[in-house]
Amino acid sequence: MYRIVRKEVLNPAVKLMDIEAPRVAKSAKPGQFVILRIYEKGERIPLTIADYDPEKGTVTIVFQEVGKSTKLLGTLNEGDYIADFVGPLGNTMEVPKGAKKILGVGGGVGIPALYPKLKMLHQEGYRVEAILGGRSEEYVIFRKEMEAVCDKVYYATDDGTLGKKGFVTDVLKDVLENDKEVDFVITVGPVIMMKNVCKMTKEYDIPTIVSMNPLMVDGTGMCGACRIEVGGETKFVCMDGPIFDGHLVNFDLAMTRLNMFKKQEKISLELYEK
Ligand code: NAD
Ligand code: FES
Structure with a gap:
């Protein structure tokens, strides 16, 4: 379990949290990300690391409340715990x-x-x-x-x-x-x-x-959910990224893939908010 040691509301849509995760904080590098789960059966949320402090053992995350899981994360407060906080992942x-x-x-x-x-x-x-x-x-x-x-x-x-x-x-x-x-x-x-x-x-x-910040499921290169096209080749953002040569990325395909599950995401959010 990972404790939330600081929470700040940055604007009406965006919140910041410092999470106590000493091992992640110790080995994080700029550009890398984490995948967290609020509870054991929760959805995996990939977030690019916004800052890290190896001495305090904390990792800063910033997230926009756009769907069910990020809205639920936003309801947690300082002193609360999240179940999983895996990282640092990805390249630099x-x-x-x-x-x-x-x-x-x-x-x-x-x-x-x-x-x-x-x-x-x-x-x-x-x-x-x-x-x-x-x-x-x-x-x-x-x-x-x-x-x-x-x-x-x-x-x-x-x-x-x-x-x-x-x-x-x-x-x-x-x-x-x-x-x-x-x-x-x-x-x-x-x-x-x-x-x-x-x-x-x-x-x-x-x-x-x-x-790149695509949809991710497992974050281990097994499911293919995060695939994008770079220089005509398929790449998995969770394993090969998230940083890529911007002049080689097929952004149009990335945008199409990001919008693929908008309908399901809307239904999930409506059910959560009921
Ligand atoms: P937004 O839609 O409010 O746009 C922010 C700014 O981007 C705009 O003010 C403008 O300056 C620029 N912009 C927007 N459309 C543009 C266009 N057509 N041409 C040129 N510039 C344009 O952004 P938001 O709602 O804050 O969303 C941020 C996005 O960042 C999300 O889509 C999220 O997925 C992404 N994100 C990526 C990472 C990552 O690590 N890659 C991390 C966090 C968020
Ligand atoms: Fe499954 Fe990248 S998230 S392969």
């Missing part, structure tokens, strides 16, 4: 040789998943900048944390309440047009956002990695 990132300036592009609840990657690069001495976007100011989460590890942070909101009015890609266009020193881009957020970021960085020939 590699920065191209000779890169000096790194740009992170994060959207909505993808921002905390981008954070540990930028934090490590900052600690390693790279120049790190970020473009963060959300529907409105309150949806651009982890701003304080990001500002602490970035040399510069640009903001974009759909309604213009923070930074530029528009998508992160509107800011990215300006940055890439004016700054020829960006060597590497890391992007995490909605699939459509990562697709559009990668389309743009490809035009500028800047290596770009993405963190």
Whole structure:
């Protein structure tokens, strides 16, 4: 059993929890994820690690309450326990040789998943900048944390309440047009956002990695639920990812697969809320 030692409400849809999981905290690396189950027969929830503290033995998770299981997780409080917390799982990132300036592009609840990657690069001495976007100011989460590890942070909101009015890609266009020193881009957020970021960085020939967040069932490479297409080959995100070369990912297929069970997810949520 894993104890919730801190809980914070980040905005109306998103919550943060620190989970006591010393073994996971000790070996976690930026980009990796965990799979948790609230109770023994519960659904497995994959979540990218938002932070970890090997000394305190805690792992930070941030989740959006979108379905039955994440809503149930959101009802738990500090001092409560969850049944399983498996990880760290998945690969981590590699920065191209000779890169000096790194740009992170994060959207909505993808921002905390981008954070540990930028934090490590900052600690390693790279120049790190970020473009963060959300529907409105309150949806651009982890701003304080990001500002602490970035040399510069640009903001974009759909309604213009923070930074530029528009998508992160509107800011990215300006940055890439004016700054020829960006060597590497890391992007995490909605699939459509990562697709559009990668389309743009490809035009500028800047290596770009993405963190994929598909449906997962077993998380062990056995069920195939998390499969995506990368460079014309089938890859399992739980075993081969979640980080991939963004210029090789078939985002359209990934979006189709993400929406496959929307009807069943809606029914499950309606039954839970009854
Ligand atoms: P959202 O729909 O509110 O979008 C956030 C921002 O993304 C927008 O404000 C905009 O700047 C950008 N964006 C959206 N559509 C775009 C488009 N068509 N072109 C360019 N930019 C666009 O995001 P949300 O509701 O917070 O959802 C976040 C998503 O992040 C979820 O789909 C979730 O699956 C994903 N996610 C991924 C990871 C991961 O590790 N890969 C982790 C957490 C969340
Ligand atoms: Fe089953 Fe990846 S979740 S193969």
